[in-house]
Amino acid sequence: MKWPDHGGQPTTMKQLYKMDESMKVLDFSANLNPLGPPQWLKGELELQWDKLLGYPDPHYAASKEELASFIGVTKEQLLLTNGGAEAIFLAAKYFEGKRAAIVHPAFSEYERACQHYHLDVKSFVLTAENYFKLPMESLLHTLRDIDVLFLCRPNNPTGTLIPKAEVKLLLDQGLNSDTYIVVDEAFIDFVPEEELTFLLTSYPNLILLRSLTKMYTIPGLRLGFLLGDKSVVEAMEKAQIPWSVNALADSVAPKLLKDDTFVRTTLKWLKEEIEILHAFYEKYDFYMSPTKVNFYLLQDKREPERTNEIFNFLFKRGVLPRHTHNFKGLQGRYMRFAVRSKTENTRLMDTLRDWRRSQ
Ligand SMILES: Cc1ncc(COP(=O)(O)O)c(C=O)c1O
CATH class of the missing domain: 3.40.640.10 (Type I PLP-dependent aspartate aminotransferase-like (Major domain))
Known part of the structure; x- marks a missing residue:
């Protein structure tokens, strides 16, 4: 499989997996702030149009x-x-x-x-x-x-x-x-x-x-x-x-x-979501890397050799992790996830719970 070099490429991933292009995918593979951009940015860019x-x-x-x-x-x-x-x-x-x-x-x-x-x-x-x-x-x-x-x-x-x-x-x-x-x-x-x-x-x-x-x-x-x-x-x-x-x-x-208001709102969201995710992974026996930011590595502690299978399981259910095949030392044994909105993180946790039950 020719894995893409970076995250944030759901279309390429769907093509690789021969999936229907119209399939809705929750993209956890790009580690971007889900609260952004700040609301004022679009209007400000329009105002600056003449600069082009x-x-x-x-x-x-x-x-x-x-x-x-x-x-x-x-x-x-x-x-x-x-x-x-x-x-x-x-x-x-x-x-x-x-x-x-x-x-x-x-x-x-x-x-x-x-x-x-x-x-x-x-x-x-x-x-x-x-x-x-x-x-x-x-x-x-x-x-x-x-x-x-x-x-x-x-x-x-x-x-x-x-x-x-x-x-x-x-x-x-x-x-x-x-x-x-x-x-x-x-x-x-x-x-x-x-x-x-x-x-x-x-x-x-x-x-x-x-x-x-x-x-x-x-x-x-x-x-x-x-x-x-x-x-x-x-x-x-x-x-x-x-x-x-x-x-x-x-x-x-x-x-x-x-824009420190935007940053403060982001940090509050991140703290809350990381705590919820952390508790979930502890309870269901998944390894979560000791992250300080808006993404983390994940591995099933009970099935550390089956990362590719979990990856496929999630992606087929519309949840896209970031593969780790091109990270030296990881070689695909982990998946990377962005911390996303509450609804999206809940969907990820639900799908991982399904994986756990399917074993
Ligand atoms: C650690 C790190 N540095 C730099 C970049 C480059 O980001 P950009 O060129 O979009 O600012 C990335 C993008 O994923 C990154 O993960």
Whole structure:
């Protein structure tokens, strides 16, 4: 089976499974906020329509200034990007031909970007048995031999969070060995108290990658940014394709970030739903990864070898999980689910209860 590289592709999945295209599917495979986008966004984009008739400012000066002051960095430390994906590729390009390490299981684009820019890549693979904890000793040792370490924090697909203290230890060692730490914070908006911006001043070897896609449910608009030392950001801007961020995305970026009512509502929903899901999985004997965000890994504790069968069982009943065949270390033994609305999560739990009864 040729599994798609990313979630959020119900049509491709239906074709793979030779299912009727008109079949209604609840898509748990894309880890987007089900409450979004904020209600005002559509009207605001319509108001900004005329922006499409001209080129955007190539330096995005206005939104950059507003975003930087809101985040608490200087505008020289920030680069607007065409989603977190472009930020990943710009980071890999910055280290073109050098030595990297990636901690897996993680978002597949770090590996692809590193291959594209001919980095020599070492892999570290974390396990569920060890709660997806970093092997700190060997990582600290390895930092001496590499130029850049890619971390996903919070991590896609596990939802787990590397403790701040461990990131600091890695950064300290990185300063000694001239190694950069790239932290992809695409999901940090779901745990805002965990973000690492405050470390940028002390650690010029820290590069943070952000996405507005996930929290604000705008994957089609394409919007993200990266934060780092002035010299790094300047070099990355030189390598960026001109007008990479479209004028509409540029015009709404600050307003999105400042919508803290929307974020607060989201965090409240997430806390409530995660608790319900957690209790259900405990009761019915399913493994749920120790997630801090809006998605998690799932495995049937009683039938850990039968993940493919559960996947098929769910999908045939209109519930689409994210496969994990292209995550190093998981190899399809888990499924990833987004936390969705109460009604949708209930439907998922009902279908899993049916699976349990069918055994
Ligand atoms: C960890 C992580 N980083 C970055 C991205 C890229 O997101 P976008 O380019 O839509 O901002 C994704 C998308 O799934 C992701 O999971």
